[in-house]
Amino acid sequence: MKEEVYKVFRKYGRLLAIHGYVAGHGGNLSLRSGNRMFITRHGAHLEDLKPQDVIETRVDKPSSLDTIASSEILLHRAIYMESAQYLACIHTHSPYAIATSFFYDELKPIDAEASYVLKRIPVVEGEAGSQRMAEAVAKALKESHSVIVRGHGVFTAAQVIDVAYRYACLVERSAQLLYLVDVLKKLGYTFITPTHL
Numbered sequence: 001m002k003e004e005v006y007k008v009f010r011k012y013g014r015l016l017a018i019h020g021y022v023a024g025h026g027g028n029l030s031l032r033s034g035n036r037m038f039i040t041r042h043g044a045h046l047e048d049l050k051p052q053d054v055i056e057t058r059v060d061k062p063s064s065l066d067t068i069a070s071s072e073i074l075l076h077r078a079i080y081m082e083s084a085q086y087l088a089c090i091h092t093h094s095p096y097a098i099a100t101s102f103f104y105d106e107l108k109p110i111d112a113e114a115s116y117v118l119k120r121i122p123v124v125e126g127e128a129g130s131q132r133m134a135e136a137v138a139k140a141l142k143e144s145h146s147v148i149v150r151g152h153g154v155f156t157a158a159q160v161i162d163v164a165y166r167y168a169c170l171v172e173r174s175a176q177l178l179y180l181v182d183v184l185k186k187l188g189y190t191f192i193t194p195t196h197l
Contacts, residue, residue, distance in 0.1 A: 002054055005031055005038040010049045012090070012165050013040075017047030021092040021172060027153070028070040031161060032080045032087045035059050039069050039076055071129040078138035079157050086141070088161035090168050093153040096175035101150040109174035110181065112196050118170055123148045146171045 009029050016022045027046050030039040037059045040046065044053035057063040057073070059080045066073050076089050100107060107121040122140045126133025126149055137155050140147040146156040146167045156167035185191055 001033065002038065002056055003051070006049065006051050006054045008161060009038075009040060009046075009054060012161055013046030013049045015165065016090070016092055016168070019169070019172070021094045021154075021168060022046045023093065026093040028072050028076075028091045029161070030070075030076040030089045032059055037076065037080060039073060041068055042071050044070075072134075074129065074131055075134040075137055075155070078134040079141055079155075082138040083142055083157065085159060086157040087159050088164045089155065089157045090161070090164045091153055091155050092168050092172070094168070094172040094175070096179055097148050097154045097172050098151060100175040100178055101148045101152075104178075107148065107171075107174055107178065109170070109177075110194070110197060111174065111177055112194070114170045114174040115196055118144070118146055118167065118174065120144060121146050121148060121171055121174065123150050125150050126152075128152055 012029060016027060025043045025045055028040045030037055037057050039055050041053040041055050055065050055069040057065045057069055059077060072091055079086055079089050101123045105123050109115040109118055122144055124136040124140050124147055126136045133149060137147050141157050145158060148154050154168055154171050156164045158164040
């Protein structure tokens with residue numbers, strides 16, 4: 001199974017890198033299978049993952065392999081323990097989402113697709129890799145499919161990784177559109193509220 005997980009991680013890691021949602025060793029991916037969790041290695045480059053970058057560990061308790069797994073392992077574990085329906089989690093360092101997180105406590109998408117699918121994107125606080133952040137994200141994901149940690153990045157969760165990836169794309173697109181609309185407003189254009197808002 002680990003080989004199949006590697007293929008999936010490699011595919012989505014490259015997609016995230018192509019879109020500019022991760023760079024360097026930023027971001028991580030995980031999948032849950034029963035009481036097992038597959039997660040990317042600490043310091044792995046998502047744009048060019050190697051088989052050894054997939055770490056298999058436990059969902060229900062710490063493992064000796066946690067030391068080489070992503071520094072966000074506490075957070076991924078908390079998501080799976082808090083919400084049994086989630087089997088996939090993606091973490092990105094999407095630039096527009098991070099930038100807007102400094103100005104909003106919650107993002108309300110203004111485009112039709114994201115406002116229908118995501119409805120709202122909470123922004124939470126917490127230091128990377130901390131228990132506080134793990135708890136805040138896991139709690140937020142009980143009521144939403146996506147969350148932004150202020151100044152850090154986006155976390156999305158779903159039953160399958162393709163859907164978690166689509167959520168990550170929608171969050172960044174929503175943040176980008178909010179930025180563009182704010183720029184146009186400052187240039188003097190009049191905002192016309194769409195009927196779906």
